[in-house]
Structure formats: C-alpha cells, structure tokens
Amino acid sequence: MKNLKTTETYGLPLKIDLKVGAKFMMTVNSDTEDGLVNGACGQLxxxxxxxxxxxxxxxxxxRWIKFNEEKTGKKTGANFQSVMQNRNIDLTLTPIESIIRQINTRSTNFKVERKQFPVVPCEAMTIYKSQGGTYEKIVVNLKKGMTRSExxxxxxxxxxxxxxxxIADFVPPKPP
Structure with a gap:
C-alpha cells in the first residue's frame, strides 16, 4: 500500500512534509460549494x-491555510469562528482536517483505509494543473519545447x- 500513486488513493498521499509558510494544494474535492476543491492553493x-x-x-x-482566493473556505472557516476567536486565530484562515478514504485492493479478505490531510506541497505546478486557475505571479520556463496552446x-x-x-535564452536578431 505504500507504493500506490495518489491517483490510486483518491488524492491522499502516504506522507506529507509540513512546513509553516509553505504553499499547499488541495488534492480532493472536499466542499465544492466552499471552493475546497482539487487544485485550490494556499499557504500553511x-x-x-x-x-x-x-x-x-x-x-x-x-491545518490552518490561507487560500489564494479570498472566498475559498469561507463557509468552513465560519463553522470554526468561535474556536478561531477564542484562540486568536486569523479569521481569514481555513481549517483543513484529515479525511478517510477506502483504498481498493485486489484482496477481498480485508479493507484498507487511508486517513490523511487532502493536501500536497505546491510551490509550483504543471500547465495542465493550472488550467482554470488565475495567479498573481506566474513563471513560465520557455527553455523546453512547448506547444502554442500550452x-x-x-x-x-x-x-x-x-x-x-x-525564462528563456534570448537570442538577439542578426543585424541587417
């Protein structure tokens, strides 16, 4: 079960390294109405x-995350408002708790469940993962071949x- 890809574990990684200040991305749709969806990014x-x-x-x-989109997690945060006020926690943060997913196995003799936070570190992402999102700062590496649509x-x-x-190697045009 340790060698499974996150696609086989319903978006829940085996291990997550935590660092306050690091950026993280949601890996599951936990509350679509609240914006807590696969791909939502924020800072721990x-x-x-x-x-x-x-x-x-x-x-x-x-985990308390400040999401990039201000509206993401507002409803979830409101459910924890009294806890946040009692503990002097910034009301713009969103609490993220672990979830449990049943993992499919080839054996019918036992069930496997993974309990984990539905996030992964995300200081960068692929073009495909970024589709549909907007970001204040974008770095595009043009050194590798890229299609026009990418x-x-x-x-x-x-x-x-x-x-x-x-980011690219600038090749000046030849003089006339």
Missing amino acids: IKIDYGKLQKTNETVPCR LHVACSRSTKAIGLYL
Whole structure:
C-alpha cells in the first residue's frame, strides 16, 4: 500500500512534509460549494496538534491555510469562528482536517483505509494543473519545447502582465 500513486488513493498521499509558510494544494474535492476543491492553493499558516488515543503520540490534527482566493473556505472557516476567536486565530484562515478514504485492493479478505490531510506541497505546478486557475505571479520556463496552446494556457493564467515572468535564452536578431 505504500507504493500506490495518489491517483490510486483518491488524492491522499502516504506522507506529507509540513512546513509553516509553505504553499499547499488541495488534492480532493472536499466542499465544492466552499471552493475546497482539487487544485485550490494556499499557504500553511498554523498547525494544531493532538494525541493519538492508542499510543499517546503527538500528531497534526488540523491545518490552518490561507487560500489564494479570498472566498475559498469561507463557509468552513465560519463553522470554526468561535474556536478561531477564542484562540486568536486569523479569521481569514481555513481549517483543513484529515479525511478517510477506502483504498481498493485486489484482496477481498480485508479493507484498507487511508486517513490523511487532502493536501500536497505546491510551490509550483504543471500547465495542465493550472488550467482554470488565475495567479498573481506566474513563471513560465520557455527553455523546453512547448506547444502554442500550452504557452497560451501558461501565460493566460496571470492576472497582470507585471506578474508574468518568462525564462528563456534570448537570442538577439542578426543585424541587417
């Protein structure tokens, strides 16, 4: 079960390295009306910890993310408003808790469930993953071959021209 791809585990990775300040991306649609969908990106601001009942081990139990889109997670955050106010947590943050998915196995003798936070680190993403999103800052590497449609998708994700950065080897034109 450790070697399964996230496509085989319904978007839940085996292990996630946490770092406050790092950017993360949702890997499942947990609440589409609230914008908590596969591909929603934000920054990890805070981690809550709790203890496992069986082992008394301290583990992350909730992550607080500031999503790039202001409206993402508003409804979920409102459900935690009293907790957030009591603990002086920024009301623009969204709590993300772990979810459980049943993993298909070839064996009918047992069931496998994975409990994990539905996010992965995301400091960068592919052009295909960015489709449908808009971003304040975009870096497009033109050093590798890219189709015209890929270039269009990559460049059109930027909300402002000042936030579009192109990386390429400039070859000046030959003099006349």
